[in-house]
Amino acid sequence: MANSQSIGIAYLDQDIIGAQYLFSSEQIGYGTAAQGAVTQLTDKGTGVTLNKSSGQITMNGAALAGNTAVTFTLTNNLISARDVVIMNVSGGATAGAYTSYIASISAGSAVMTLRNLTSGSLSEAVVINYAIIHGQ
Numbered sequence: 001m002a003n004s005q006s007i008g009i010a011y012l013d014q015d016i017i018g019a020q021y022l023f024s025s026e027q028i029g030y031g032t033a034a035q036g037a038v039t040q041l042t043d044k045g046t047g048v049t050l051n052k053s054s055g056q057i058t059m060n061g062a063a064l065a066g067n068t069a070v071t072f073t074l075t076n077n078l079i080s081a082r083d084v085v086i087m088n089v090s091g092g093a094t095a096g097a098y099t100s101y102i103a104s105i106s107a108g109s110a111v112m113t114l115r116n117l118t119s120g121s122l123s124e125a126v127v128i129n130y131a132i133i134h135g136q
Contacts (some may be wrong), residue, residue, distance in 0.1 A: 030054045030131070040072065044114065047073040054131040058092065059114065061125040069115035075131065077108055082135030085110045091127040094118070100128060 022028070036052035043062040050057070057074070064070055079085065085102045097118050103111040112130070116122050 002106070005093050006116075008082060044070045045072050047075060047120070049075040051077045053066045054080055056090065057128040058131065059128065061123055062116070063121045063123045064116045065121050066116055066119040069105055069113050071111055071113045073105070074112055075108060075112045076110065076132070079105060079108055079110055079132060080135065081105065084133040085130060086133065087112055087128055087130040089114075089126055090129040093124050093126045094122060097124075097128060124132075 019076060030053050034053040036049045036050050036055040037058070038048045038055065039058045040046050040048050040060045043060050044064055046060060048057055064078045074085075083105065085105055087100050087102060089098050089100050099115045099117060100114050105111070110130075112128065114126060114128070
């Protein structure tokens with residue numbers, strides 16, 4: 001049977017469970033239904049909830065002092081303790097002014113950190129992309 005029913009990263013009529021390797025000459029990612037977006041309220045330390053495997057978080061535009069980090073929690077019922085969560089700054093920010101990383105994860109959440117690398121305060125609505133690499 002030909003690959004006929006796309007499910008985002010593969011085809012429904014393909015058995016890829018238990019495969020040792022999955023290669024692509026183009027893209028591997030999540031389909032539209034697995035993506036979402038949320039805007040952070042109140043300040044940069046305010047937690048957000050987005051129950052999607054990948055997403056975009058628009059942070060609050062509150063000031064972040066120079067050489068300072070802020071953490072907030074992403075609540076997501078798809079995250080398990082065996083997953084890997086990756087994140088990066090994707091927009092709304094002065095180029096090279098921030099670093100971002102996942103400080104920790106547990107079932108249902110990830111603690112995200114954004115650090116202002118400059119010596120001055122920045123008031124930007126930084127946009128963060130994240131994706132979950134699901135473990136078993």
